[in-house]
Amino acid sequence: MANTFDSQETQFVSEEDSVLADTLRLSVSKHKIDDHFTLVWANKYYYQFIGYPKEEYEARFHNRPDLYFEDNPEDFAVIVEHVMEALEKNTGGYECIAGLNAKGGKHKWVKFASTFLDEYVDGYQLSYTTMVDVTDLIEAQQQLDEQKRALQKANEELERLAFVDPVTEGYNQTRFDITARRVIDSAEPGTYALVSLDLKKFKLLNEIQGKESGDRVLRYVYEHLGDHLDGEECVARISADAFNLLMREGNKDDMLARIDNMVQDINRFNIDAERPYYLSFTVGVYPIVDTDLSLTIMRDRANVARNSGKEAPNTRHFTCTFYSDVDRRNLLTEQDMENRMHGALERGEFVAYFQPKQRLSDGAIGGAEALVRWIDPVRGLVPPDDFVPFFERNGFIINVDLCVFEQVCKLLKSWLDQGKEPVPISVNMSRAHLREHDFLAPYEEIRERYGVPAALIEFELTETLVFGDPETFMGVIDSMHARGYRCSLDDFGSGYSSLNVLKDVDIDTMKLDRAFFSAGDATGQREWDVVESVVALAKKLDLDTVAEGVEVSGQAVRLRGMDCDMLQGYVFSRPVPVAEFEKMLFGE
Known part of the structure; x- marks a missing residue:
């Protein structure tokens, strides 16, 4: 060839x-x-x-x-x-x-x-x-193709980070908001409702079972919620254990029935379980009647409804509250307070009032509790129930607590400078302070600035804080004692494990909850037997006792006979301004 x-x-x-x-x-x-x-x-x-x-x-x-x-x-x-x-x-x-x-x-x-x-x-x-x-x-084309693939992969990853929830692998808040906004804008007002759903006691589940198990629960909840949605309805995990749903709005009964079906379906894993564990939810619903509102405002309104129903009876493993005009007015009020609170603090509108504690042995004043009042130049005296819970939620209570503490230190300093015999003053400390490791540092800075002995100040901590985190609570008391402060357990008897608390925490004073005395002269013998036993137990534990909320003289007489140390209530004095308190204390 x-x-x-x-x-x-x-x-x-x-x-x-x-x-x-x-x-x-x-x-x-x-x-x-x-x-x-x-x-x-x-x-x-x-x-x-x-x-x-x-x-x-x-x-x-x-x-x-x-x-x-x-x-x-x-x-x-x-x-x-x-x-x-x-x-x-x-x-x-x-x-x-x-x-x-x-x-x-x-x-x-x-x-x-x-x-x-x-x-x-x-x-x-x-x-x-x-x-x-x-x-x-x-090869150049292959390199270009590889770069394109890498770019596409990077874009997909960016899109995943931007729009996919890493726990549920479903919608995150950003994607939910974009989707919901499009759906709402294309529908008539009243067609849809924004639903805020929160898994109760999820933090406890995370601590007991671990984060991996907690994440599996969140994915499970997300998937089952999605199984009950149709058409352009959607669901997303917004944060932690909070979910948002966009649902077509029917009447309230229809909405409640759908939510009930979701919750019962989620808990269906308990069928035939020897030891069932039910997942419970709090739910808030905002019917979208104003489609021009931002998703943020709609979500806030659904959250307001959800929070307002947290304490409602729970017979089907969920509570559900619909946003109302009352909620709207509360929102406006809270927004107004938030707009004014910093200026009010700077202008000195948060004022300490003092409610004397009467020593039952001789009837004299043995101390006082400093209570905050908001003296608004336009609205007058704002009751603490109107602003303290809100400040607890938004964290401003820290500023208010320190403001009251400084007024207490200033008052004690003035008495010492005048050669007067001071009485101990107790102040309230919100749990919000405990988020900081050295939570006493700002208190110490104020006290040292005024040169006031720490022994003249008592911090009041609520019993509910003990139940929420007993180990932290014990550490808090140890820190206070190390700096010379006294500690009292407020609202003793309001919880279900009060006696168990006493064996674990090294408090100085026990304050009996006002619930023991709310019936006035009609207080029954059974209640008095409990009070007498608690006072006797406190004596054995070398604790001072203060009865709160006492409003009738007959109660004071019986408490004196039980050897209770002090009472605090309207039978002796309401909370009063500093000038009036000094007049009562020093007779001037």
């Missing part, structure tokens, strides 16, 4: 084509269109292209490209596929790009361009083929 190539070269390629191929240094070859695509002629650049001299190529591969491509048959299959398609469609030739392994293992990407000739050898039609090295182009 080799001799035939040499002798018949002019037969296979024209002189003009040969000159052009030499000028372009272009690989040119002719092949039978048989099972092997047998090579019948090639110019010198063909052999240079593949890296094999002509004699070695003929000896090793016998002019059979199918043998040459044995190491990379997938590339040969590409060429075969294009040849067969060209023959089938009678296109007269083909073009394709395929890989080729040159001598030494160097891989090239090659563009094959072939024309079918009206020439035959041994009964097989010939094809005229050129090969062009396009490795640089293909």
Whole structure:
């Protein structure tokens, strides 16, 4: 075959084509269109292209490209596929790009361009083929494709971070807000409601079972909530254990029925359980009657409704409250307070009033509790119940507590400077302070500035704080004692584990909850037996006792007979301004 190539070269390629191929240094070859695509002629650049001299190529591969491509048959299959398609469609030739392994293992990407000739050898039609090295182009394209894939992957990751909740793998707040906004804007007012749903006591579940288990619960809740949504309704985990749902609004009964079905479905895992554990929820619903409101305001209104119903009876593992005009007015009031609170603090509108504690042994004043009052120049005296709970929620109570504490230190300092005998003053400390590790630092700075002995100040801590975090509570008392302060346990008897508390916490004073005395003269013997037992127990534990909320003289007489140390209530004095308190204390 080799001799035939040499002798018949002019037969296979024209002189003009040969000159052009030499000028372009272009690989040119002719092949039978048989099972092997047998090579019948090639110019010198063909052999240079593949890296094999002509004699070695003929000896090793016998002019059979199918043998040459044995190491990379997938590339040969590409060429075969294009040849067969060209023959089938009678296109007269083909073009394709395929890989080729040159001598030494160097891989090239090659563009094959072939024309079918009206020439035959041994009964097989010939094809005229050129090969062009396009490795640089293909690799550049591959690199570009890889960069595109990397960019696409990065964009997908950014989109996931921006729109996917990492715990539930579903909607996060951003995606929910975008989706809900679109749906609300395209619907008539009153078509949808925004629902705020919160999983009760989830923090406890996390602490007992661990975060991984807690995350599984959140995913489970998310999936089951979604199972009950249709059309353009949607759900998202907004934060921690809080979810938002956009639901088509029916009447209240219909909404309650749907929410009830969701909760019962979520708790269906308890069927046949030996020790069932029910997931309970608080739910707030804002019917979207004003579609121009922002999602933030709608969410706030649903949250207000949810928070207002937290203490409602829970017979079906959830409470549900609908946003009302009362909630709207409360929101406006709270917004007004938030707008005014910083200025009020700077202007000295938060004033300490003092409610004396009467020593039952001799009737004298044995101390007092400092209570905050807001003296608004326009609205007058604002009752603490109107602003303290709100300040507890927004954290401003920290500023108010420190303001009252400074007034107490200033008052004690003035008594000491005047040579008067001071009485201990108790101050309330919100649990919000305990979020800081060194929560006493700002108190100490104020006390040291006025040079007041710490022993003259008593911090009142509520019993509910003990139940929430007893270990923290014990650490708090230890820190206070280490700096010389006294501590009292306020509202003793308001919880269900009061006696258990006494064995764990090193308090100085026990304040009996006003609930013991709320019936006045109608207080029954059973209540008095409990009070007497508690006072006797306090004596054994070397604790001072203060009875709160005492309003009738008969109660005072009985408490004196039980050897209770002090009472604090309207039977002796209401909370009074500092001038009136000093007059009562010093008789001036």
